[in-house]
Amino acid sequence: MSEMNLNASPSSAADAPLVRRLDLRRAATGHPLTHAELKAVMPRPEQDIAGATEAVEGIIRRVRAEGFTALADLAQQFDGVVQQTTLVPAVELRRAAEQLDPEIRAALEESIRRARIFARAQRPEDTVVDYGDGASVTQRWEPVRRVGLYVPGGLAVYPSSVVMNAVPAQAAGVGSLALASPPQREFGGLPHPTILAAAYLLGIQEVHAIGGAQAIAAFAHGIDPTGEAAEIEPVDVVTGPGNVYVATAKRLVKGLVGIDAEAGPTEIAILADDSADPDFVAADMISQAEHDPNAAAVLITASAALADRVQEALRWQTLRTKHSDRVRTALTGEQSAVILVDDLAEGIRVADVYAAEHLEILTEEARSVAARITSAGAVFVGPYSPVSLGDYAAGSNHVLPTSGTAAYASGLNVATFLKAIQVIEYGRAGLGQVAEHVEVLARAEDLPAHGDAVAIRRRAEAR
Known part of the structure; x- marks a missing residue:
């Protein structure tokens, strides 16, 4: 692998592409790449896992030993707020919903409606097998007792993540839901009011102003009531996206509780041919890049001409987008790339090895191409199914596996909150x-x- 010249060098700084090129065509690699070789060269973000693990282990120990005292100290340290309790009063949930912009409320209600339709359809049926002579085996699905739903803060506001976490849990029949989101100094130490409004619209009554790894620790270990501080009863399952510290906390409490996945920075891969509109491709790459400087945007194509057109579209669209600096950092990072392949079949193979959180298919016969994909969190088929549709209003769920884990993991769904009980009666x-x-x-x-x-x-x- 060390002898392969996978990255083309631009002729000058002025015409340098915004996104680096990764040439996996045989002419560049010298031989067909094996599955292991492909995995080794896939663009991934660099993250300090060891540093995050050390920091998060300390947070979990503190929360477990000190309870609310640790949560209050961490809220002051990380969020700049002073807390007497983490629990958001019911009156604040109602007020946030009443003051919510009517257009945002209508959009959230439609998102909830579509998500509920899809979630209800996912509920598996019990299975009964009769072997005769009074012998039967049944698989019965039961919801977990209690779940903790995490909604991140940070660079953006995510009421859509409230919807995506809560709806499948409710469809599964979970009886007790608790939601945590970081306290915001500008909102008096409460989570963002749009987060609170979304919780109210979904009927979630228990909302806590806790961010980061400490929220995951509080859900997993529980918090005893002290003074004005409310109790947090331990949960059975923790779900929701977050940064590397949230993902690390979920990994460390896995086993004590169930988790959905160890979500990393968001990512989009686009498998495209000459039929794709380069402006569409560029816009969709930018839409994910604006999440986070570590977000990944990857184009997989056999068309060098399309790759050039997309690079040009990225240049001018990046200049005009609101979060231009953040987008540029993400697009120029090692986690983003334009991957050149020999043909569509190899593009499909690369897409499966990359195992994207979001995979768009912008090719001719897109539906049949999508049917050949075996590893992706969610697949978006054709030019009018952008990832942002799935983020908000498609009815699908946007809490999805990242960093290649879609090779074995699934997006958040009703089954995440169910357990199968086998009943044997002979x-x-x-x-x-x-x-x-x-x-x-x-x-x-x-x-x-x-x-x-x-x-x-x-x-x-x-x-």
Whole structure:
């Protein structure tokens, strides 16, 4: 791999492309790349995982040992607010909804409506298999008891993440929902009012002003009531996106509680051919780049001409977008790239290895191409299905696996909040049909007491 010249050098600074080029065509690599070689060269953000782990371990220890005292100290340290309790009063939730801009309220209500339709359709049916002779096995789906939903603050406001976290949990039938979002100094130490309004519209009554890793720790370990501070009962599952500290906290409490995923910086990959509109491609790359300086925007194409047109579109669109500096930092980072491949089939292979959080298909016969994708958090098909549609109003969920974890993980959905319970019911005749097999396998595993548990029933029947 060290001998491959994967990155083309621009002829001068003036005409240098905004996004680096990663040439994976055979002429550049010298041989077809294996799966492992492709994984090794995929553009990924650099993150200080070790540093984050050390910091988060300290936060979790403090929250577990000191409870609200630690939360209040961390809120003052990181958010600049003084807290007597983390719980947001019900009157503040209602006030935020009443003062919400009518257009924003209408948009949120439509987002909620569409998300609920899709979530209800995901609810799996119980499965019953009857083997005859009074023998049956059932798989029954039950919701977890309580969940903690995290909604980040930071560079943007995410009422849409309130919707995406809460709706599938509610559709699953979870009885107790708690939501946490960072306290904001400019809003009197409460989360952003649009976050509060979205919670109110969804019927969430328990909202806490807690940010970052400490929110995850509070959900996982619980907080005892002290003075004016409200109790936070431990949860069974924690979900929601966040920065590297939130993702690290979720990884560290996994096992004590369930988690949806260890979400990293957002990313978009676009698989495109000559039929794609370069302005559409550039706009969609910028739409994700504006999230975070570490956000990733990747174009995968066999068309060098399209790649050039997209680079030009990125130049002028970046100049005109509101968060131009942030976008430019993301697009010029190592996590973003224009990847050149030999043909569409290789583009599909690269897209599956990259396993994007968001994957757009902007090719001819886009639907059939999308059907060949096996690893992506969400796939957006055709020129009129941009990622931003999925962020807000498609009905799908935007809490999705990042950093290649879509190779094995799923986006947030109703099943995240369900557990499958298997119920075995055999009568005397049904057990008799398989009793000898159970005893034979027990002896084969040198676990004779397992077989004895069946044999004693056979002897009792014979008496």
